[in-house]
Amino acid sequence: MQVKIIPEPNEEVLVIRPFEQGAEPGNQRMFKGEKGELWWYSSNELWLGLGKTPKLPAITKIFRSLFFKRKDRWPVSITLDARGKSAEWVGNAVNGIVLGGYDLQLYKTEPKPLSTFFETGTLFVAADEGAIVQQSAENALKTGRVQKRIMDLMNAPSNYKKPLMLAEWGKQSGEANGYSVEVLEKDRLEDLGMHALLAVNKGSTDPPVMIVLEYIPEHYTQTVALVGKGVTFDTGGISIKPSANMHLMKSDMGGAAAVLGTVELAAQLKLPVRIVGVIPSTENVVDGSAMKPGDVIGSYAGKTIEVIDTDAEGRLILADGLHYAVKHYQPDVLIDLATLTGSIIQTLGYEAAGLFSTDDGLADALLEAGERTGERLWRLPVWDEYKEEISSDIADIKNYHGKPMAGAIVAAKFLEVFTAEHPAWAHLDIAGTAFGDIEFAPGRAGTAYGVRLLISYLSKLG
Known part of the structure; x- marks a missing residue:
């Protein structure tokens, strides 16, 4: 057209x-x-x-x-x-x-x-x-x-979007749109010590990857890092999910899809902002080698994690992705997106994503972008009073508090630990908005949520 x-x-x-x-x-x-x-x-x-x-x-x-x-x-x-x-x-x-x-x-x-x-x-x-x-x-x-x-990517079944296939999508986009893409494969992840990502992948025969996208315009003053959860299928692992709607877990890479789409579109629009996309990607499935509840694993940041629930895997791979982005790129702004918790759906339904940030200026800018685009956000607290919910007796931190309350907030507090106290960090829990009830399908389908939101935000930085 x-x-x-x-x-x-x-x-x-x-x-x-x-x-x-x-x-x-x-x-x-x-x-x-x-x-x-x-x-x-x-x-x-x-x-x-x-x-x-x-x-x-x-x-x-x-x-x-x-x-x-x-x-x-x-x-x-x-x-x-x-x-x-x-x-x-x-x-x-x-x-x-x-x-x-x-x-x-x-x-x-x-x-x-x-x-x-x-x-x-x-x-x-x-x-x-x-x-x-x-x-x-x-x-x-x-x-x-x-x-x-991005809708096609979200709606594709997991056998059509293994982690390496997601990486190939990124590489083809980079070649077509003039930005660089590096794919860190399993051997490289092991050398770097991406222990949290590798632990989630242990039950899968398909290797994990870390996809790193970098769009560098001719002139820019700010660098924004976007980190997206790329779980291409999530069974829950040993803490297995109910079977009734498990087929929808092909959508658990909604954060990765948003990052891929944002970087591609930013390059096409030639936005004057340097953008780094970091996507840790794996399946979370079950076999005899799979990570178990009660295991203690490492992380790229050097912190140890007690795994209480293997279905709280998204925050584990994001932990390595967030720390990698901060350590290697020192961004001015750090934003992660993830289909992270059912808790956020219980809180906000399917009309808005959860926003967590201690930076009022960043939070306000994202909220305004959400209102402009219709990809709305609602801000929730990340107060330090919630820290005790992720305290572990035997490790530095645990990945789940096991309580039927404040699940999305506790997940955000977990992620915050791996941001190296970055002053301008925001976490977007898009579990209720990335895959929704829209006219394209009698059931649920991909929405491409996050692309217009982030492009609107980034456009105001130039």
């Missing part, structure tokens, strides 16, 4: 005219402008209701839903009448239109047809400010394409 900005609507193709509730023309009985309401004013003119004073993230969802529901019926050329709308409004609309063409049929031998509009079609946008709107639309187009790639 290509986007062209024009001064007036192209009446020779289908024209979509969006109207807010209370601002629509014509017969009130026939069209009220309610959110998602459609009215065919003529065979070549579709009116779309936006509801009352919609926020920008709502614009993305409205267009995403509209284009997805009719994804097999769109003509090859469409005009969006966006006269009087801001460049940012147009960007959100275009992003929604691109996402509306997402096709979940990854491995079907006879997939249902998808309109050619999404691949080779043209979206004409009638708008007032040509150059500014064109740039916003182009950025939205790139963003949507990256999000769709």
Whole structure:
């Protein structure tokens, strides 16, 4: 799909005219402008209701839903009448239109047809400010394409995304988009002393990796390190999960996916910020060699960890990833993302991710980015009073407190130990937002949560 900005609507193709509730023309009985309401004013003119004073993230969802529901019926050329709308409004609309063409049929031998509009079609946008709107639309187009790639990655089953396959995805992206990728394989991890990552991997026949991405723009003043949890499948290990929804654990690399997508998109948009992505990746499965509850393991930071629950494995591999990022890159800002705890879903449901940080400025900037993009966050405490929950009798720290309360907070306190007291660190628990109930699937599917959030945050640093 290509986007062209024009001064007036192209009446020779289908024209979509969006109207807010209370601002629509014509017969009130026939069209009220309610959110998602459609009215065919003529065979070549579709009116779309936006509801009352919609926020920008709502614009993305409205267009995403509209284009997805009719994804097999769109003509090859469409005009969006966006006269009087801001460049940012147009960007959100275009992003929604691109996402509306997402096709979940990854491995079907006879997939249902998808309109050619999404691949080779043209979206004409009638708008007032040509150059500014064109740039916003182009950025939205790139963003949507990256999000769709990340959705594919999230929705792929674990036999199609082993840790080494995840690394290969990163290398191909780096080659295509001009950033460097280093893959630390098992021998190298052993030499470095990545004991926590290696311990989680002990039950798997597929070796672990640490994927290190580095995007360096021509000019920059800040370095941001992003660390993403890359558990490509999580059985829970010896502390095994119930079988009912275990198939969804193919999504336990949502943090890694967000980091991969953010670095790829940042390189395409040429953001003036140096970005380092660190992704520890492994399966967490079961065999006779698997890590056991009660084991004491080491870590790259040199601290010993008592393993109370092998299903609290994400924080173990993040411990090595966080310390590696701090030690080797000395970033100005350190952010980790992980589908880490069921506790955060119990707390916030599927509408927001948990934000943990002792840096008020960083927390506020991330919260604002969440509101701008609709990838919302809610801040929770990381007070030192919670430290005793991870105190161990026989090791420096334990990985789980075993109590039915404050699970997400205790996990954050565990991670904090491995940040070397970095002054600008934030942890995002995205367990409820990375894989959710959306229109793309009758069940749950990947959302690409984190990509727009982080790009919005990073864009304000340049």
